[in-house]
Structure formats: C-alpha cells, structure tokens
Amino acid sequence: MTLHISSAWLRGDPNVALGPVGANQFRLTTPAEGGGLFVDGERLSPQAWREHAFVTAEAYHESHDVLVLVFAFEDALGRSIAIHYGLLPHVRTTICLPLQALNGDRLFLPRYPGVMQSVLRGDAFVDRETIRAFRISTIPSTTARTVLIANLALSETEPQFDYEAAPYVDELGQLIGRQWDGRIKGPKELRAAWQAEAAELTPAMSDFADWNAYGGWTRLRFDATGYFRTEHDGERWWFVDPDGYALFSAGMDCIHPGGGTRVAGMEHLLPALPEADGEFAEAWQRGEFNFAAANLIALYGSEWWQEWFGRTEQRMKAWGINTIGNWSSPAFIAQSSLPYVWPMYDFPTTAQTIFRDFPDVFDPEYEVHAKRFAEQLHSFQDDRRLIGYFMRNEPHWAFVDSLNLTAHMLRSPLRLRSKTVFLEDVRAKYGDIWQLNAAWRTKFARFEDLLEPELAELTDSPACKRDVDDFNRKLIRRYVEIPAAYCKQTLPHHLNLGMRYAWVSDESILEGCEAFDVFSLNCYAFEPDREHIQWISRKLNKPVMIGEFHFGAADGGLLAYGIRAVATQRERGEAYRYYVESAASLPELIGVHYFQLNDQPVLGRFDGENYQIGAVDVCMMPYPPFAAAMRQTHRDMYGVRTGLIEPFRDCPKEIPKTGF
Missing domain, CATH: 2.60.120.430 (Galactose-binding lectin)
Incomplete structure (x- = not known):
C-alpha cells in the first residue's frame, strides 16, 4: 500500500x-x-x-x-x-x-x-x-x-530503482562537464605532469634541516626512552620522540593510493570499467573500483605501487608531514621511515547494546572481548616508529548531545546486565522501595519495576536526575577503562591516543579518559576551539591532539566541498596555515592530522562521501597552492610553537559546506 x-x-x-x-x-x-x-x-x-x-x-x-x-x-x-x-x-x-x-x-x-x-x-x-x-x-x-x-x-515497500545509463565521470575518474585548473586531459598529460613534479621535491626537503629522522625538532631535547612519550616543559605539552627531541605531530590521514568508488548502485553513472581479473585487477577491491590506482597502473604497469610509494614518501617529507595518520596503508607504513599512528579494530562489544554501539558494559562478555581486543597490539612491542594507537574512532553513541545512557537503557525492552547493576545500586542506596519513591517522587511497587520499560518511570526530581546521571557516568567510565587497561598491559611503552571523539558535548564523555595518554578528538572548524581544548586538558591533566580536520574548495573537480569549505585552492592553503599555526600556538595541543591525502571519488566512497578535501586529486597530482601552504606552515611550525614566530592570522572567508 x-x-x-x-x-x-x-x-x-x-x-x-x-x-x-x-x-x-x-x-x-x-x-x-x-x-x-x-x-x-x-x-x-x-x-x-x-x-x-x-x-x-x-x-x-x-x-x-x-x-x-x-x-x-x-x-x-x-x-x-x-x-x-x-x-x-x-x-x-x-x-x-x-x-x-x-x-x-x-x-x-x-x-x-x-x-x-x-x-x-x-x-x-x-x-x-x-x-x-x-x-x-x-x-x-x-x-x-x-x-x-x-x-x-x-x-509499505522499497521503490524500484530504474535509472538510465549516463556516465558521470570519464575514464580517469574525473567529473564530466566541468573544467578546472589542473584537470588532466588524458594518460599522456598525466605522465608528463607526474614526471615534472619529481624535480621539485628533493630541494624542498632542505626546508626541514633542523628536524631529525622522526620529525622531532633538534633545538629542544628531553630525556630519551627509545619510544614516543609526552612531556610538559612547564609551559606547553610535547610529544617526545625516541631520541628525546620535542615533536609536534603534523599528520596526514588515509595515505593510500587513491580510494575506491562503490560500483553497486552507481553502475548507471560509471563509464565502462576494465575486467576485475585482468591488467587492472589491483584497482578492484571488495566491489569498489579505484580510478586513482588504475591511472597509475596505466602509466607504470606492475611497478605502479612502488612508483606511488616512492613519490608519496617524497611528498610527505617535502611538505613537512612528520606523521603517517590514521587509516593509512599498512604496506606504506612498513616501507616508510616516518613515524605513524595505528587504528585498532573491532572495539569490544556485546551481543546486546544499550544504544547504537555502546555495549552492555557490565555483561561479563565485555571484559572478555576487551582482553581479546588488546591482543592485536602484541606485534608492535618493539616498534620505535609507532607513536601510539587509537582504540576507536568517533563512537556513534556520542553523536547525540547530552545523551543519558541510563535513561535510554531503562526504556529498552532488553534484559541488559547493566540494568540489573543499576537496580542493585539503587537498592543499596535506598534500602526499601518507599525510600526510593519518596526521593524520586515515583510509585514503584518493587525495585524490580526498574527492569520493565513500561514501569521504569523517571521523574524530574533532583534525586532521580542525580542517580541516573551518576550511573550514566559509571557506564562511560567502565566503557573506557576496561579496554584501556588491557591495551596498556599489552603495550606498556607506547601511547594510548584515545578514541577520536567527534566532539565532547558533555562533561560525562570524559569519564575514564584519564586512562589515555593523549585525549584525541576530531575538530572541523577554521581553528581549534581554544577554550574547549584547554578545559579538556586541564580536567584530565593530559595533552590533546586533533585526529581530523579538513577544508575543501569550490573551484576544483568535485561537487561537494566537505565539512568546512572556501572558494579557491589558494584560500584552502591559507585555511590550512591558519588552522595548523593556531593549533601549534596552543600549549595543550600536541598534534593535528589532516583528513585526508586523496580527494574522495566523484561518485562517493563506500558510504557516499565525495568531498574535495585531498592534498592530491584522482590523478594523484597535488593541488600546488595547498602543497605550498603545507610546506610553509610546517617550516614555521616549531617557531610558532615556541613563540619565535607569530602564527598566520589571515583566516579566509568560509563558504557554506556541502557536508552531509
């Protein structure tokens, strides 16, 4: 119907x-x-x-x-x-x-x-x-x-999806019907552009003569432990590299040879694609086609990946990127000489969850899974290039501002173990049901009514609000502390870099985060929120790092400009300078990582994001104004951090985003 x-x-x-x-x-x-x-x-x-x-x-x-x-x-x-x-x-x-x-x-x-x-x-x-x-x-x-x-x-039913075939991108993966600076006309022009860039990169590396092999600043040294650690010098926080030099982490996320376009559901907008088992087999993966990889395969055949690796390693060093950021290619990390951070996978969960991805943390299986989760860190024991690990990224439950997990749990029909623990806490506090009813202004017949969603009434009485909030904090603390303890036990000499929260909407989010060595969050703005970051750092007595930020521009070859956007590539470079130098001047911040190396595909990655946010386009060519701005920013970065150089002050004008 x-x-x-x-x-x-x-x-x-x-x-x-x-x-x-x-x-x-x-x-x-x-x-x-x-x-x-x-x-x-x-x-x-x-x-x-x-x-x-x-x-x-x-x-x-x-x-x-x-x-x-x-x-x-x-x-x-x-x-x-x-x-x-x-x-x-x-x-x-x-x-x-x-x-x-x-x-x-x-x-x-x-x-x-x-x-x-x-x-x-x-x-x-x-x-x-x-x-x-x-x-x-x-x-x-x-x-x-x-x-x-x-x-x-x-x-009552899903509709029919009957679309007419009309290619939307060309054979290189570029948008059809639009012109922009840097658009590549075909494989011959791409080869010439790829070769011309090589001569520019080696001289650029001399800009960073006072950096050591880890990207640390050789003008400031602390005690060396052989691993990355953190230190407060009395004025500001630092990463300290294995040789003891101060380091501010300027990272690049998602260092991969391009990114895949999901083919299923987008067939009507794609050009004819090569066979998945032929010359371009390595451009196919899990139902996605990677135009960027295919472009390099067309140029270099079986040597394409090694060509990409060598050029990308050169670019990172010429641009002053001193950290391989989250979700980067393990093969690139293995061959690179740069320090890196590592994303853990399969964060512990339970068969039944309280809300979205928040587990039933008092169920015994949560601790069993947390212990197993930490075991993936064993292989990193002696790796001096590993700065640290992220336990997870942007918990989905934390996207709801001021979410009270206890209240949501009591509304759930599931017989969660955490519900029973809440009941036991309340019983221990009030002794008998009449005392609870008097404090909460409720009419429960027995404590077990709290297990029944149709009976578990919550009121606006101060006592009810306090009890529900206290248990909310207890849930979050357990969620953080149990896996963090097992991770530190498994990998004691490396840094726990936290969970990369999308934002911190409420103080309760910080429960248990003292277990991290560094608190990380993703901060999409034109500059880091100084007061917010200072509040987090002082509350936890920990440094903060930013795991993601980006800017897109409207003058490129994509149709969506990301979460923060400007009009031109020149302004995008200025936005990068303004953000990173503002971050470097903030004592509580010890690193910022840009999201991401590659533009996203015109027709969307696996989930449909298609932002013009990359340092390189689908043909693997850099945006020159953006690359130049990165190089200048990182050349001045340590001077800005120590007050020797004034941070860049010319924030470009923001245009409305096309972020979803």
Missing part, C-alpha cells in the same frame, strides 16, 4: 517558493540560507506512520554542486531526528527512507542506488506513534536552490 502526499498538503516557509508541477509533483525553491516545507500534520495520522515502512520520493536538481535534502521528524514530546541525503546534480534520484531509522539505532543509513551519503542527526529516537511534524528542507548554500520532487509518499 502506498499513500501519496499531495502537494495540497504542503506548506512552505515564508521565504520558500513552492509550486505544483503536475500529478504528485512539486517544485521547491529555497534561498541561499536554506529553508523548506512541512506536511500538514492533520493529513497524516499516527496510523499512517505505523502502517508504512518507508518514506519515498524522486528528486532532481540542476544546482552547481551536491544538494543536501533533509527529511526531519518531530514527535509529541518534541524529540526530533533529521536525515540528510546527498543528491548529485542533473541526475534523477530515488530516495528511500526506512522509518525504522527513527528508532535512532544507526548513525549512517543504508546507501540506496544513486544516493550519496545518508546521515541521521538529532535526538536518540522519535516515537513513530506520535509524529506531529514532517519537514523537507535544504541546508545553506552559496546560491538559491531549486529541486523538483515527485511521488512523495509513505510506502
């Missing part, structure tokens, strides 16, 4: 143009600052939301870049969830939104054919039984946006 949402049911914001086009079609025009429309709530009853499994629609736009279309829902208690969809221009795209997503259990939704990344934002969940508002909107852009939407409906 399908329930079509008539254009007569729609109401637009005051600054939005909304007009019917035909049967089940309408045109939405929003200003540069964004905006949207809402569906008259009286037209869609709770029964309609309950009886259907999907919201579906067809969308088409002719904008200059990716359009981010947002589907948002709000329930009777004011909880809201928004799903952001990235849509390519000049391509008819079918959207399919599973209403099950409103349970909030996943941050990233399934990637349907033709759609770019789909990301969920907002509260922990929305009650489908009481949806009172449904809204469709766009995010801010550089210009007004117009999108044609057809067949907006509630449906």
Whole structure:
C-alpha cells in the first residue's frame, strides 16, 4: 500500500517558493540560507506512520554542486531526528527512507542506488506513534536552490530503482562537464605532469634541516626512552620522540593510493570499467573500483605501487608531514621511515547494546572481548616508529548531545546486565522501595519495576536526575577503562591516543579518559576551539591532539566541498596555515592530522562521501597552492610553537559546506 502526499498538503516557509508541477509533483525553491516545507500534520495520522515502512520520493536538481535534502521528524514530546541525503546534480534520484531509522539505532543509513551519503542527526529516537511534524528542507548554500520532487509518499515497500545509463565521470575518474585548473586531459598529460613534479621535491626537503629522522625538532631535547612519550616543559605539552627531541605531530590521514568508488548502485553513472581479473585487477577491491590506482597502473604497469610509494614518501617529507595518520596503508607504513599512528579494530562489544554501539558494559562478555581486543597490539612491542594507537574512532553513541545512557537503557525492552547493576545500586542506596519513591517522587511497587520499560518511570526530581546521571557516568567510565587497561598491559611503552571523539558535548564523555595518554578528538572548524581544548586538558591533566580536520574548495573537480569549505585552492592553503599555526600556538595541543591525502571519488566512497578535501586529486597530482601552504606552515611550525614566530592570522572567508 502506498499513500501519496499531495502537494495540497504542503506548506512552505515564508521565504520558500513552492509550486505544483503536475500529478504528485512539486517544485521547491529555497534561498541561499536554506529553508523548506512541512506536511500538514492533520493529513497524516499516527496510523499512517505505523502502517508504512518507508518514506519515498524522486528528486532532481540542476544546482552547481551536491544538494543536501533533509527529511526531519518531530514527535509529541518534541524529540526530533533529521536525515540528510546527498543528491548529485542533473541526475534523477530515488530516495528511500526506512522509518525504522527513527528508532535512532544507526548513525549512517543504508546507501540506496544513486544516493550519496545518508546521515541521521538529532535526538536518540522519535516515537513513530506520535509524529506531529514532517519537514523537507535544504541546508545553506552559496546560491538559491531549486529541486523538483515527485511521488512523495509513505510506502509499505522499497521503490524500484530504474535509472538510465549516463556516465558521470570519464575514464580517469574525473567529473564530466566541468573544467578546472589542473584537470588532466588524458594518460599522456598525466605522465608528463607526474614526471615534472619529481624535480621539485628533493630541494624542498632542505626546508626541514633542523628536524631529525622522526620529525622531532633538534633545538629542544628531553630525556630519551627509545619510544614516543609526552612531556610538559612547564609551559606547553610535547610529544617526545625516541631520541628525546620535542615533536609536534603534523599528520596526514588515509595515505593510500587513491580510494575506491562503490560500483553497486552507481553502475548507471560509471563509464565502462576494465575486467576485475585482468591488467587492472589491483584497482578492484571488495566491489569498489579505484580510478586513482588504475591511472597509475596505466602509466607504470606492475611497478605502479612502488612508483606511488616512492613519490608519496617524497611528498610527505617535502611538505613537512612528520606523521603517517590514521587509516593509512599498512604496506606504506612498513616501507616508510616516518613515524605513524595505528587504528585498532573491532572495539569490544556485546551481543546486546544499550544504544547504537555502546555495549552492555557490565555483561561479563565485555571484559572478555576487551582482553581479546588488546591482543592485536602484541606485534608492535618493539616498534620505535609507532607513536601510539587509537582504540576507536568517533563512537556513534556520542553523536547525540547530552545523551543519558541510563535513561535510554531503562526504556529498552532488553534484559541488559547493566540494568540489573543499576537496580542493585539503587537498592543499596535506598534500602526499601518507599525510600526510593519518596526521593524520586515515583510509585514503584518493587525495585524490580526498574527492569520493565513500561514501569521504569523517571521523574524530574533532583534525586532521580542525580542517580541516573551518576550511573550514566559509571557506564562511560567502565566503557573506557576496561579496554584501556588491557591495551596498556599489552603495550606498556607506547601511547594510548584515545578514541577520536567527534566532539565532547558533555562533561560525562570524559569519564575514564584519564586512562589515555593523549585525549584525541576530531575538530572541523577554521581553528581549534581554544577554550574547549584547554578545559579538556586541564580536567584530565593530559595533552590533546586533533585526529581530523579538513577544508575543501569550490573551484576544483568535485561537487561537494566537505565539512568546512572556501572558494579557491589558494584560500584552502591559507585555511590550512591558519588552522595548523593556531593549533601549534596552543600549549595543550600536541598534534593535528589532516583528513585526508586523496580527494574522495566523484561518485562517493563506500558510504557516499565525495568531498574535495585531498592534498592530491584522482590523478594523484597535488593541488600546488595547498602543497605550498603545507610546506610553509610546517617550516614555521616549531617557531610558532615556541613563540619565535607569530602564527598566520589571515583566516579566509568560509563558504557554506556541502557536508552531509
């Protein structure tokens, strides 16, 4: 059964143009600052939301870049969830939104054919039984946006994805129909550009004559231990390299020979691709085709990887990158002479989770899995180039601001072990149920009512809030401390670099983080948040490092510019200088790692991200203004850190992002 949402049911914001086009079609025009429309709530009853499994629609736009279309829902208690969809221009795209997503259990939704990344934002969940508002909107852009939407409906089944074949990228993986500085016309021009760059790299390495082999600054030395460690010199924190020299870590994430385009669901937009078992077999991996690798295979045949490795190692040293960042090629790390950080995998979990990827941390299996998790570190025992390891990246549960895991746990129908521990804590504190009821202003018949989601009532009494918050902190502390202890036991001489949180929305997130040697977070801004970083560092008495930041530009060959963006490649270089030199001047920060070496594919990586954020493009050629800015920044970095050089002050103008 399908329930079509008539254009007569729609109401637009005051600054939005909304007009019917035909049967089940309408045109939405929003200003540069964004905006949207809402569906008259009286037209869609709770029964309609309950009886259907999907919201579906067809969308088409002719904008200059990716359009981010947002589907948002709000329930009777004011909880809201928004799903952001990235849509390519000049391509008819079918959207399919599973209403099950409103349970909030996943941050990233399934990637349907033709759609770019789909990301969920907002509260922990929305009650489908009481949806009172449904809204469709766009995010801010550089210009007004117009999108044609057809067949907006509630449906019991997924739609058909019938697309016409129309290649969107050329044989090199470049966007068709757009020109930009540095666009390569074909393999012959790529070979000439690749060869011309080689002569420029060796002289550039002389800029870093006062760096040692680890990238440490030879003008400042501490005690050497043979491994990387941290030290506070009385004014600022440092990494200390194995030979004892002070180091500020300037890293590059995802050092790989390009990145793969997911083929499934995007076949209609791809050119003819070579066979997976022929000359270009190494450009295929797990259903993805890597145009960047294929371009080098076309130039160098079986020697392509070694050519890439040699050039990339030269570039890192010529640009002043002194750390191989997260998710980089293990083969590159093995052959390189640069220090590196390592991402651990398979963070311990349990069969049942409290929310998203937050485990039932009081279940005995959590500790069993934590011990097994740490065993992957054994092989690094004597590696002097390893700075440290990240236990995980951006926990999905922490994307919900001010999430209280205890409250969410009590709403869950699952018989979680952590629920039982909470009950035992409350029983021990209050003794009898009447004392609990008096403190919480509740009417429980027995403590065991806390195990039943339909009975586990929480109130706004100070005592209830305090008890729930205290256990929330207890859950997070156990989540951090148990695996951290096993990791340190396995690898005592290397640094635990934390979990690379996306942000820290609440003080409770820091529970247990004293177990880290360095607190890491990803910080997408034009400069690090000085007050926030100082607060974290002082609370934990630990240094902080930034695991990710980036900038994209609108004048390149991609249709999405990332989470932070500027107009030109020159400004992108200035943004890099401003960010890194601001970071180097902050005493609590000891490193920043750029995300990432390569532009993402035009048609999206595995999850649909397709940002122009790389130091190199799909032809493996650098963006000259960006490379020059990196080299200058890193040449001045230690002078800025010690106050000998003023940090770069000219922050470029930001343009609206196209991040999903």
